[in-house]
Amino acid sequence: MDKKAFFDSVTNMEEQIGDLYGQLSGLKDNLQIVLEENNRLTIENTHLREALNQQQDVPAEDGGDKVSETTQTVTPDQSAGHDNLMQLYKEGFHICNVHFGSPRTNGEDCLFCLGFLGHKNQ
Numbered sequence: 816m817d818k819k820a821f822f823d824s825v826t827n828m829e830e831q832i833g834d835l836y837g838q839l840s841g842l843k844d845n846l847q848i849v850l851e852e853n854n855r856l857t858i859e860n861t862h863l864r865e866a867l868n869q870q871q872d873v874p875a876e877d878g879g880d881k882v883s884e885t886t887q888t889v890t891p892d893q894s895a896g897h898d899n900l901m902q903l904y905k906e907g908f909h910i911c912n913v914h915f916g917s918p919r920t921n922g923e924d925c926l927f928c929l930g931f932l933g934h935k936n937q
Contacts, residue, residue: 847918854908854916861899897932904928 816824900910909917911927919925 850918851916854903858899858903858916901932904932 904910907919907922909915909919909925909928911925911931913927914925919928
């Protein structure tokens with residue numbers, strides 16, 4: 816193999832690696848979007864299940880008055896919500912209002928998230 820052909824081969828490989836790097840970057844961006852949407856849908860699903868369970872617990876007879884009394888006396892289980900947020904944080908997602916639902920990079924702690932968790936513990 817002569818020098819020009821060898822140089823052309825290396826140049827071609829370099830272009831292919833650049834293309835692969837671009838594709839990998841695009842896949843990474845798409846993966847982040849899918850993970851954020853999955854996280855959002857998981858949270859929404861949990862909230863909808865809780866709302867459905869609460870609605871099924873409310874008696875259907877005498878409609879309006881019973882429902883309003885029940886909603887005034889029933890408070891959401893804050894410890895369960897806190898546990899859900901703690902679980903999301905442990906799985907590597909932000910729970911702070913700045914970056915909610917986005918993955919934490921390299922497993923590093925977020926001061927906003929930790930501040931939020933600390934505030935909820937008090």
